[in-house]
Amino acid sequence: MSVDGSAHAPRRMPTMRDVAEQASVSPMTVSRVLHEDPRVSSTTRDRVLAAVDALGYRRNEVARNLRLGSKSGLIGLVVTNLANPFYSQFALGVEAIAGANGLRVVLTNTDEDPERERVLVEELSARRIDGMIVVPSGADHSHLDPLAPGGVPVVLGARPPSGLPLDCVLVDDFGGARSATAALLAGGHTRVGFLGLPPSVWTSSERFRGFCVALEEAGVRLESRYVRVSQRTIPAAEEAARALLSLRRPPTALFCANSRNTLGAFRAMSQVAPSTALAGFDDFELADVLGVPLIVAAYDPRELGRTAMELLLRRMSDEDPPLEPRRIVVPATVVHYGG
Structure with missing residues (x-):
């Protein structure tokens, strides 16, 4: 609101055309002045620069760099699901290293759609970004x-x-799942359920593999009726967990392949079988105050983002001959919450 109580719409950013009108010249002349073209007279240059100052005009440096074939100072970050807290932390890690090196991050979301990913990658490349994660x-x-x-x-x-x-840069998905499942089995559980994402997702397949190996090492047979692998949301995970816990011989423990499945399982357990043991992959906020014993395979998503950006800076250094590709695995540590 203004001093007299009237409302004002947000101020529109001035354009090159606005500067041209203010200085009574053509937009092309404005462009020539901003690019320090020596063919523009000093009188015209002074008039255009005065209009720039008066209007508060700022050049679109990205567009300018594209025209000049220069670096844009932009990094593309393409993730699969912004609703997953992992990706916000991952992005913060990327941004911290990018910002420290004078770069800005353009964040996009594919919603696990390969075709959308392909389109987004093409669009980012067309903007001549300096690199992509x-x-x-x-x-x-x-x-x-x-x-x-x-x-x-x-x-x-x-x-x-x-x-x-x-x-x-990867998480030790296999090792973390194996260790967290082994912790459940060490508690005497022989009927252990699994809640995860579709096996086509690499992280889910690795975590399921770690789950299976832990069962095998403990001499416990994998029962397919205790496995659910299609839950991407907390409500879907709750429904799947409720179905498992309603079986005639339900699992006495559940391992969940990510935090959304863990939270869905917790909701179902609190209503159907509160004594069920619970373990999951991914730490999450308030995990320590759920009021039930909880085993978590934890790691630092920001570390993944920082490491990914450091690898990209290394790759952008244009070394000759080309650098050998690197594969860095961030460890997962088993954490016990509750009683």
Whole structure:
């Protein structure tokens, strides 16, 4: 509101055309002045610069860099699900290192759609970004080839490359799931359920593999009726957990492949079988105040983001001969909450 109580609409950013009108010249003349064209007279230059100051006009440096073929100072970050808290923390890690190096991050979301990912990657490349960090949603990574026309340096996060020599930073999905499941089994449980994402998701398949190996090492047979692998949301996980806990011989413990499945399982347990033991992959806020014993395979998503950005800076250094691709695995540590 203004001093006299009237409302004002948000101020529109001035354009080059606005500057041209203010200075009574053409937009092309404004452009020539801003690009320090010596053919523009000093009188016209002074008039245009006065209009720039009066209007508070700022050049679109990204567009300017694109025209000049210069670096944009932008990094693309492509993730699969912004609703997942993991990705906000991952992005903060990327941004911390990017910002410290004078770069800005453009964040996009694929919603686990490989075709949408392909389109977003093409659009980012068309903007001549300096590099890209991608959490791939499918198994075909051909559109990420940095040697293709228009290609840029690429680092993969959370999932490894397929058919391309790309840098990547991963979580120890297998080892973390194996250790957390082993902790459940050490408590005497022989009927253990699994809640996870579809096996086509690399992280889910690795965590399921760790779960299975832990069962095998403890001499416990895997029962397919205790496995549910299609839950992407907390309500879906709650419904799947409720179905498992309502079986005639329900599992006495549940291992959940990510935090959304853990929270869904907790909701179902609190209503159906509160004595069920619970373990999950991914730490999350307030995990320590749920009021039940909880085992978590924990790691630092920001560390993943920081490491991914450091790998990208290394890849953007244009070393000759090309650097060998690196694969860095961040460990997962088993944490016990509650009683």
